Amino acid sequence: xxxVYGLGEVEVHALRGITxxxxxxxxxxxxxxxxxxxxxxxxxxxxxxxxxxxRYLLDGIxxxxxxxxxxxxxxxxxxGFVFQSYNLIPRTTALQNVELPLTYAGVPPRERLERAxxxxxxxxxxxxxxxxxxxxxxxxxxxxxxxxAMVGNPSLILADEPTGNLxxxxxxxxxxxxxxVNAEGRTVVLITHEEHVAAxxxxxxxxxxxxVVSDERRAPVAGAPPHLSGADTGIVEAAS
Numbered sequence: 001x002x003x004v005y006g007l008g009e010v011e012v013h014a015l016r017g018i019t020x021x022x023x024x025x026x027x028x029x030x031x032x033x034x035x036x037x038x039x040x041x042x043x044x045x046x047x048x049x050x051x052x053x054x055r056y057l058l059d060g061i062x063x064x065x066x067x068x069x070x071x072x073x074x075x076x077x078x079x080g081f082v083f084q085s086y087n088l089i090p091r092t093t094a095l096q097n098v099e100l101p102l103t104y105a106g107v108p109p110r111e112r113l114e115r116a117x118x119x120x121x122x123x124x125x126x127x128x129x130x131x132x133x134x135x136x137x138x139x140x141x142x143x144x145x146x147x148x149a150m151v152g153n154p155s156l157i158l159a160d161e162p163t164g165n166l167x168x169x170x171x172x173x174x175x176x177x178x179x180x181v182n183a184e185g186r187t188v189v190l191i192t193h194e195e196h197v198a199a200x201x202x203x204x205x206x207x208x209x210x211x212v213v214s215d216e217r218r219a220p221v222a223g224a225p226p227h228l229s230g231a232d233t234g235i236v237e238a239a240s
Contacts, residue, residue, distance in 0.1 A: 001015060001053070001238040001239055002016060002017055002053045002210075003018070003037075003044065003052050003210075004052045012039040015041060015044075015210045015211075016211050017210070018037075018041060018158075018207075019156070019237045019238065019239050020041075020236070021236065021237045022187060022189065022236035022237070023235065024155065025185055025186070025201060025227035026188075026198075026203075027179075027182040027203065028188070028189045028190070028201055028203045029191075029204045029205070030192075031198055031204060031205070031206050031207070032102065032206060032207050035109075037207050037208075038191050039160070041209075044056055044238065045236055045238070046081060046182050046191045046234075047063055047074055047232065048137065048190050050063070051238070055237065055238075056239075057229075057236070057238075057239075058074065058078065058235065058236060059078070063065040070165055076101055076105050077105065077152060077153050077154065078150060079156050079158060080148050080149030080152065080155055080157045081159075082142070082145050082157065082159040082160070083160050083161075083162075084160055084164040084165055086133070086141045086142055086144070088133040088144060088145060089133075090133055090134065091132055091189045093130050093131065093209040094120060094132075094133075094136065095113075095116050095117065095120065095129040097133070098119050098120055098147045098148045098151050099112050099116040101151055102116065102152065104225055112113070116129075116147075118150070119147035119151040119213070121159075123142065123146055123150075123177055125143050128144075132208075137168075138165055138166050139166055139170030139174060142163075142165075142174050146174070148179065151210060155187060155235060156186070156188075156235055157181055157186055158189050159178060159189070159190060159191070160171070160191045161193070163179065163194065163197055171197070178190065178200075180211065188201075202217060203215070204218070
């Protein structure tokens with residue numbers, strides 16, 4: 001799989017030939033320096049972008065078959081996003097932020113409210129449901145973002161530098177939540193430049209100059225919960 005961006009007469013080869021398969025229930029950290037292609041790879045995995053050549057399969061289906069409306073529906077139902085900058089809506093409560101994906105999905109108001117409250121409770125913020133982002137710490141805002149990513153019950157969680165704006169204590173707390181999300185059986189793919197964060201994953205993929213330069217599977221750090229899913233089928237496959 002390749003990705004080329006055209007900038008006038010200049011072409012930028014963000015991905016130069018990536019072949020990568022991620023199994024359902026896996027926990028993968030993608031690492032690389034700025035400009036390595038890791039964010040482009042994440043955007044393609046999340047159906048926010050398309051490869052220039054090659055193919056990308058999500059649950060065995062080539063995403064190029066889908067139009068914009070179908071891709072939007074896939075992102076809403078299959079993928080949960082967690083961003084470094086939280087991306088919460090200001091002057092809107094934590095509960096309303098978490099409800100948002102369900103609103104787009106057309107979930108009835110009562111069910112939407114119940115599921116959003118349950119998601120906040122799952123990240124330890126039931127007592128902050130009526131607080132706006134400006135009234136929450138960075139770690140609490142990221143917990144709200146995780147609850148929002150989880151509320152639609154997606155099979156795949158994509159986390160882009162989820163601890164990047166947090167101190168070490170808050171970062172560790174967030175990663176404990178991410179560990180638990182994976183232990184519940186969801187596939188987790190995270191981008192990070194921090195070795196101690198990547199060490200929590202079961203697999204570390206390093207990217208440089210648009211290529212996978214190493215792909216290491218290892219035991220997660222002590223204290224991370226065990227993986228509970230027995231599913232073997234692949235969820236993501238990118239081929240050059």
